[in-house]
Each structure stands twice: as C-alpha cells, then as structure tokens.
Amino acid sequence: MAKTDIGPPDYKTMLPPVIARNYGKWRYHEILKPGVLMHIAESGEALYTVRAGSPRLVSTDHIREICDMADKYCDGYLRFTSRHNIEFLLADKDKVEPLIAELASRQYPVGGTGHSISNIVHTQGWVHCHTPATDASGPVKALMDEIYEHFVTSTLPAHVRIALACCLNMCGAVHCSDIAILGIHRTVPIPDNTRVPNVCEIPSTVASCPTGAIRGDMKNKTVTVNPDKCMYCGNCYTVCPAMPIADPENDGISIWVGGKVSNARSAPKFSKLAIPFLPNNPPRWPEVVNAVKNIIEVYATHARKHERVGEWIERVGWERFFTLTGIPFTDKHIDDFDMATETFRTSTQFKWG
Amino acid sequence: MAESKTPLLDKLEEGKWPSFVKDMKQAAEKNPMAKDLIAQLELSYKDKIGHWKHGGIVGVKGYGSGVIGRYSDRPDLFPNVQAFHTMRVNHPTGWFYKTDALRKLCDVWDKHGSGLTNMHGATGDVILLGTRTEHLQSCFDDLSAAGFDLGGSGSALRTPSACVGPGRCEWACIDSLDICYNITMSYQDKIHRPMFPYKFKIKVSACSNDCVASIARSDLSIIGTWKGDIQIDQKEVLAYVSTIDIQKEVCDLCPTRCMEWNGNELKIYNDDCTRCMHCINLMPKALRPGKEKGATILIGGKAPILQGALLSWVIVPFMKMEPPYAELKDLIERIQDWWDEYGKSRERLGELIKRLGMRVFLRAVGLPAVPQMVKAPRTNPYVFFWPEEIQKEVK
Secondary structure (H helix, E strand, C coil): CCCCCCCCCCHHHHCCHHHHHHCCCEEEEEEEECCEEEEEECCCCEEEEEEECCCCEEEHHHHHHHHHHHHHHHCCEEEECCCCCEEEEECCHHHHHHHHHHHHHCCCCECCCCCCECCCECCCHHHCCCCCCCCCHHHHHHHHHHCHHHHHCCCCCCCECEEEECCCCCCCCHHHCCEEEEEECCCCCCCCCCCHHHHCCHHHHHHCCCCCCEEEEHHHCEEEECCCCCCCCCHHHHHCCCCCCCCCCCCEEEEEECCECCCCCCCCECCEEEEEEEECCCCCCHHHHHHHHHHHHHHHHHCCCCCCHHHHHHHHCHHHHHHHHCCCCCHHHCCCCCCHHHHCCCCCCCCCC | CCCCCCHHHHHHHCCCCCCHHHHHHHHHCCCHHHHHHHHHHHHHHHHCCCCEEECCCCCCCCCCCCEECEEECCCCCCHHHCECEEEEECCCHHHEEEHHHHHHHHHHHHHHCCCEEEECCCCCCEEEEEECHHHHHHHHHHHHHCCCCECCCCCCECCCEECCHHHCCCCCCCCHHHHHHHHHHHCHHHHHCCCCCCCECEEEECCCCCCCCHHHHCCEEEEEEEECCCEECHHHHHHHHHCCCHHHHHHCCCCCCCEEECCCCEEECHHHCCCCCHHHHHCCCCEECCCEEEEEEEECCECCCCCCCECCEEEEEEECCCCCCHHHHHHHHHHHHHHHHHCCCCCCHHHHHHHHCHHHHHHHHCCCCCHHHCCCCCCCCCCCCCHHHCCCCCC
16 A cells, blocks of 8 residues: 655755755856756855746656766756746756757757746646647747747847646636636536436535626426627636536637736736737647737837836726737727726826827 | 648647647647547638537546546547647746656657657646557656656646746746655655645746746745835946836836936835835846735635636735745645645635635634735725624623
C-alpha cells in the first residue's frame, strides 16, 4: 500500500547549490539580454537564468530532452515559471552561451523577459476538457507563431500578458490579462429529457444557474431553460451532463483587454470586452490571430514607456481605444449584469474618439 | 507517401513557436492512448466541438481528489481513450526540479499513462494527461514511491502555489516558498479529501508584483510587503542616470507622486508611498524594500463562475510571517470554518461575503475594521447596527 499524504517533494531538495547558499540574500538582478537574467547575491555570487518557451503540452520525451540539457549545462537544476516557460539555472557564466546555442539548434525560443510578450497562459480546450467553446493549444500556437518576435525581443512599451481560457470557467483565469482570449458559447443548453431524470439532480441543476434561467419540471423529472435569461455560462452543464451546450457554428472566441495582476503603478484590474465574437476557424484561427496582432500593434505605437495596455487605454480613454484600433463598439460592450451601472458614464467629460 | 491522418493538426507543426502537435505525435509513436488522443483531436478540429464527456467518480484509495474523470464521447472510433483520466500531481513549491526527480516522474507516466503532460496546469500542478481507470491506483503507488503526491481537485483546498520568492528574487519580503510548502504539508487532508462548499485556492507572492496572480486567482492571497522607509543607495541611483530618465520614468510614474529627483539625489516621502514596487522594479540596485517585512492578507478572489469575477479584498493590512505561521493558519482555519458553516454548495468565499456582508464576516473571524480595507467608505445610508449598539427602550 502506497504512502498517502506525503505531499510534494520538499522544494529545498530541488534548489541548485548556488541558490541554497544565497537563499533570501539576493542583492539585485539585470536582464543581460532577452531571456537571460543575472542575479547577484550579497555574497557576490551570480546565478544565471536562461528562459525558454514551451508549448505547455509536452511529452515525456520532451521533458527528458530538457533534463538532458539541464544535466549538461546546469548540474541538473531547472524550474518552470508561472507562465509555463522553462528556466535553466546556471552557476557557471561560461555555459550560458553554449546552452543558448544548443537551445537554438533544437528550436527553443529564448526570451519572455522584460518588455516582451511571454508565454500565453492557457487551458485544455478540445485536447482534454468537457466544456470548451474553443481549443486552447491551437489558437495559442497560431498566435505565438505570429508574435514570436515579441517573445525573443523586448521592445514593447511594457510587458504584455496574454492568456486564453476555452470557456467562462476560466481555468486560465484570463480575467486580469493585458489581452485575454476567451471561448464563449452563444446558444442555450438543451436538456435531454430522456437523460436528465437519470443523471441529474434537479435542485442542484436549478441552483447552478447564476441568472435563475433554469426551472424544475417536476412532473417530467427534468428542467426547462428560459432563453431570455440564459447567458450561456455552461455552469448547468458542469452540474448536469444531460444538458449539453456546445454548438459548433455558434461557439467562438471573445477578446478582452486592459487587465493586469501586478500592483505596480496602478491597481490590479479586470480585462474589459474589446471584441464580443470571432468564429472558431481551426486549425489556425486567422480572425483571432489578426485581431490580437492589431491590438498589440496599436498599443506598441501609441503607449508610453512602462504603460501596460490597461494603463494606456485609461490614459487615452476607451472611446479613443475603439477609434485607434478600428474595433466596432456595439451594444454588447455595455454591461447588463448585476454591477452594470458602475460602468456607465456619469459625466460630460469624454472624447469624441 | 501515405496520406496524413491529421491534415488539420499538421498545419500546427508549421511556424517558429514550439508545437504541441509535435509532442503529441512523439508520444503517439509509442503509446496507443496518445495515438487515439491526437486522432480524436483531429476530429474536434474538423467538427469544431470537443469530444469529451465529463465526470464520473474515479480516484485512488483514501483520496477524494487529485483525479479528474474523463471519457471520450466516441469510444467507437477511439477505444484507447474511452477512459482517459487526468492526474494532478502536486509540483515542488516554486516549480524547482532536479532532473532525477523529473525523470522519475516521466518513467512513472510512461509506464501507466499517455506519456503526455502539462508542465504545468493553471493552478500549478503537474498535469498527467490521460490514463485508464485500472491504471490509477498503480500509477499513484508508483508516484508515491517516487516521492510525489496528488494535488487538489473538486471542493477541496487546491494545490497552493508560490512565486520564486527568496529562491531568486531580491524583492522577496516574505519566504513565499516556505509559507506555501508549510501550508501544503499542514493541510494535506484538506487537499486530498474535499470537505468544503467549493474549491479554495491559496497563492503566495513575495511582493506586490504578484507573479502568481494571487489577487486575481485565489480565495486567500498572501502578498509580501513592508513597513518603514524604502532603502536608498544614492550612489547607485546616480549610476542609473545613464540608462533611465529618473524624473520621467520613475518619479512621474509613481502613483502617489511621493518622490523628488533634483538630478543628484532621490528623495522619497515614505508616508505617502503605497509600496507599489514600480520604482524598485526599475532600479533594483539602488532601491530596496523597507526593513520591517510581513504580508498583506486578502480574500475572495475568483474567476467569473458563478456570480462574476472578484479580485481579493484586503482583510489584514500587515501580518508578520515567521515559521510556523501560527497566526496565519489560525486565521485560515477561522475563515474556512465560517465559510463551511454558511456557504451554500458551490459558493466561493468571496460570494458568501458578498451575500452576508463583510461586516458579518469580520465579526465572525474576529478581525477589526480598518480603513485599509476599503477604497472609500460607503455612499449609501443603508447602515446596519449590531443590537448592542442600539439603546434599549426605557419603560
């Protein structure tokens, strides 16, 4: 019988000796070039980090290849970042360039530091999820191919964090990203009245609806959905598998902008709706890729140094954001959920666009 | 040459960014589950719809979480992924690895699963992507023997995560790694045996740059901060003049305008500073956080489902963070007890506080109301008073 509740391996056993020696005693750091960090400790010792991109969905062979490189250049020590990048941790400066050369020969992008676009935090999508409105790995790959230069360079006004979630459950917590790509459903779930009585608990299905759109039909041991109240979150489907919501022709992607998680300068903020709907167009989602590229380019042209996307938009105004990007403003951009009125303009101060 | 069975996915092998399709094909060469997975994904690309059914209670002995049940809706076409469950493996705190540990993980997964993983999942776990029901227990046994354990899922404490903190960062105001590991080890039962109204996430960031997005993504956010003056090295400030426009890039972008630069000396009015990190981020050699360090505790953050997304709210402006973190753990337990008692099924902590009121929450967990908790006092006159605050009628 296996031991239970042993918890994860103690991280202290995974730290390179240079980190163990200088733990909590780091003095400063410099970005030597995109993807290469140098941290200097109070002791004067240096730690070099080489950051490489990853598709996140990786095979065990791929992980072993990463291990081989970490063994060769880093005495067997590496880490991953909160944005799925791989970080090779080196104590020996002389091994930095040979590692970068080997990474280049194996087509690993090195970058994602400073004012760049780092890896896209994303979810499972069609690869392994039961509620996706789009795929995750596919749109991410298609977009990263097109904005690759922004990963390996550091020339934007500030860093741009992009995230993708394949439905409103937001396992990827995209709601505070500079640019968020969010899969959405647009049609109501259809209860399968032959299956609901057997597989679903009616009170919990009714309670799962945030807008009260679901009513119990006790006579037929099923539920009904009020299409005027449903906003397609799919939460009922998670509770009751007999009311599928996926709809190939109407599911798609929405684009949100201007969120951030750090407290630097301005407070953390939510992303706001920029584009309500773009179609699912696999395998390379051209409409989504072009829309995001356009937002990045307009931001890069107009924002001031150190301004995150949201800080830039707040300075110039949302009305100007829509003018500059050419994105049409629609009635869908105006909130109608419970805190909607807080976003309505209550002053005569606005720009003409 | 034989015609490709995955013409749509093949298009995602093109381009410079590393391709997940290459990894899937690599695994498919030696693993029938991975082979059916990529074939089913190709069908999704054609149909523009997912082909997974959800749920089903599957797991390992003694645990209620850590395994996510998953079944193909086309087992007729893809029998090897008829059952294709995810296992969540608690990552080493800070995502630090020695290669021998990672290789062991790979060996276990090649033996029992699809050979495909996510490094890592959104909450931080290693995601082992897909195995059959009959492999779950033996896979867990081998993981355990290799020194790994499962993470949280369902209505449990989810795997806590932390930024790199004192492992590599000069800005760390708290030991994010130790706090996270300590909490993880103390609450194994809460991680492995779902006992809450819904999920509960804890994330630890060692400074307010918040590299693990704890304000956005966790029910309980622990963020390093300091009291007292920012430490200045004026000589190093001057050294930055060649690379940074200190007036424009540092002083003018300070949200509280608490800095003055005369071309020779940087002055900080620390009473006005809100510790946002901008100036320290720009000049790490010259500026360092103040000496008295601790954490700000915030609660209630979550993604939209159900009642809309929330960012965490400040409930303790400053708490000292010394092992064994008794004050923190005592607070966490009081919060979870209250949530457990009053929360409805699938009601996150933030939603419960919204429903019952911050005033009720603070009293229940024994925290004093302080101005740091709000952006501004209320503007409506719908004020509730406690019974003891009202003078009883004298007859």
